[in-house]
Amino acid sequence: MTAKIRLYVDQPLGQGQSVPVTREQAHYLFGVMRLGAGAPVLLFDGQSGEWLAEVEEAGKRGGSLRVGRQVRPMQMPPDLWLIFAPIKKARTDFIVEKATEMGAARIVPVQTEFTNSGRIQRDRLQAHAVEAAEQCGGTFVPEVTDMQRLDRLLDNWNATRRIMFCDEALAGETAGLPAAPGPWAILIGPEGGFSKAERDRLRGMEHAYPVPLGPRILRADTAAVAALTLWQMSLGDWRR
Amino acid sequence: MTAKIRLYVDQPLGQGQSVPVTREQAHYLFGVMRLGAGAPVLLFDGQSGEWLAEVEEAGKRGGSLRVGRQVRPMQMPPDLWLIFAPIKKARTDFIVEKATEMGAARIVPVQTEFTNSGRIQRDRLQAHAVEAAEQCGGTFVPEVTDMQRLDRLLDNWNATRRIMFCDEALAGETAGLPAAPGPWAILIGPEGGFSKAERDRLRGMEHAYPVPLGPRILRADTAAVAALTLWQMSLGDWRR
Secondary structure, three states: OOOOOEEEOOOOOOOOOEEEEOHHHHHHHHHHOOOOOOOEEEEEOOOOOEEEEEEEEEOOOOEEEEEEEEEEOOOOOOOEEEEEOOOOHHHHHHHHHHHHHOOOOEEEEEEOOOOOOOOOOHHHHHHHHHHHHHHHOOOOOOEEOOOEEHHHHHHOOOOOOEEEEEOHHHOOOOOOOOOOOOOEEEEEOOOOOOOHHHHHHHHHOOOEEEOOOOOOOOOHHHHHHHHHHHHHHHHOOOOO | OOOOOEEEOOOOOOOOOEEEOOHHHHHHHHHHOOOOOOOEEEEEOOOOOEEEEEEEEEOOOOEEEEEEEEEEOOOOOOOEEEEEOOOOHHHHHHHHHHHHHOOOOEEEEEEOOOOOOOOOOHHHHHHHHHHHHHHHOOOOOOEEOOOEEHHHHHHOOOOOOEEEEEOHHHOOOOOOOOOOOOOEEEEEOOOOOOOHHHHHHHHHOOOEEEOOOOOOOOOHHHHHHHHHHHHHHHHOOOOO
16 A cells, blocks of 8 residues: 655654654544554655655644655755745745746745735745645755845845746747756746836846747746746756 | 737627627726726737727727727637646636646547546636636637547547647656647646556557656646646747
C-alpha cells in the first residue's frame, strides 16, 4: 500500500523522530482521512526530501507520527523568484498555488503604481504555498514575502539576478530570453499595466529582459503560469 | 479618447449597421459604465475582426450601437483544441477562461474513466469563453462543445489531427513535440490520471505524443495553461 497523503512539517526531519501533529492536521488525518495507528504518511520539511512516516498516536486534537526512512531526495527548484502585483483575492491565491506547482523558489507580492490592492495576508498566502507543495509532490515550499513597493525592490536590486519582465504592452512583439543561467526573477505586469516611469526604468536596467507572452493580453494569473512555463522550459528544471 | 469596452455580439458586423443591445449589455454599458449617446465601444463578432461603434440609443433595458469602421483584422487562433476532464466548477471555469486567452480554437470537455464530474453547463462555460475573449483583446471566441466520453471521441478521431497528451505519469520523463504544423489537440489528463486502458490506447495512437510538464505534478488547470504555452511557443502563434 502506498502512502498517498503528503504533509509538510515545519521542523527538520530525521529517521526515528516522533513528530507531533497539529490540531488541524489531526482533524484531517484522523477525522477526515480516518487514518489509524500504523497508517503510512509522507512527510517533507522543505529541506531534506521526503520521508515515509506512520501514525504513532491518533487523537481527536493531536497525535504523533513516527518518521521512517527517507524515500526521496531533496529537489531544490531553480533560483527563480516570481514577482507580481496582487489583484483580486481568488486570483492572488491562485498565483501563489500555481507558482509553487511551477517551481518558483520565492514569491514576492509587490505594489506598483497601478496596483489597487494595498494589502495581502501573508500567512494565508504562505499556507496556500504549503498546500500546493503537498499536492504537487514537490519537496520544497517557496517563501511568500511581505508586500513591498516595486520601486523600493528595484532600488535595492542585486544586479546578479536577471529579470524577465512580462508586459502587456509587448503583446505581439518579438523578443527573447538570453541563455543565461543563474538567479532570475519573473516580473508580471499588474492588470492596469506598468506606469510609464516603471516601464522606462525596467527597460533601462541592464539585466532586465522584456518578454512578450503571445498576441493576446493575458490576465495576471494566466501570465504568471505562462511565464513560468516559458522560463522553466528555457532555463529551468523543465529543460530536456 | 480610446474605446476601452469590448463586446462580443452574436451577429455578423458591417459598417453602418445598427446593433441592438441585450438587457444584460444595457445594464453593463449604460448602468455600470454610464456610457451615453456617442460613447465609443469596440465590437467583435468572432469572424470579421474588431469594429469601432458608438452608442446610438441608451436605455435601461436595451438600446443600440452604430457600427463604424473596422479597426482590427480578424485573427484566427491556430487550429488547436483543448480537451480536458472537468473538475471542480471554479477550476473548470478557469480552464475555459485560460484556454480562450491562450488561443485555443475549440474547448472539448470529456469524461474519462476517472472523471468524477459527469455534467457541465455548456452555456455557462461558453459565456465564460465570451467574457475571456472580450477581456483578452482576441477577435475569436472558441466553441465549448458538449461533454463527451473520451473513448468515443477517440473512436471517431480524425487521424490528421495530432494529439499532445499530458500525463502526470510522465513527470520527469523527457519527450518532445514534433515540429509538425497542422491541426492539433492538447489532451490534459484528469486529476486522478488516465486509466491504464486509456493510457495504453493513447500511447498506441500513431499521432499522439506524450509530453511531460516538468518534474512536479500539476493540477489540471495549471497543466492546461502550461501545455498551451508550450504548444503555442513551439507550433502556434507565440512563435518568434
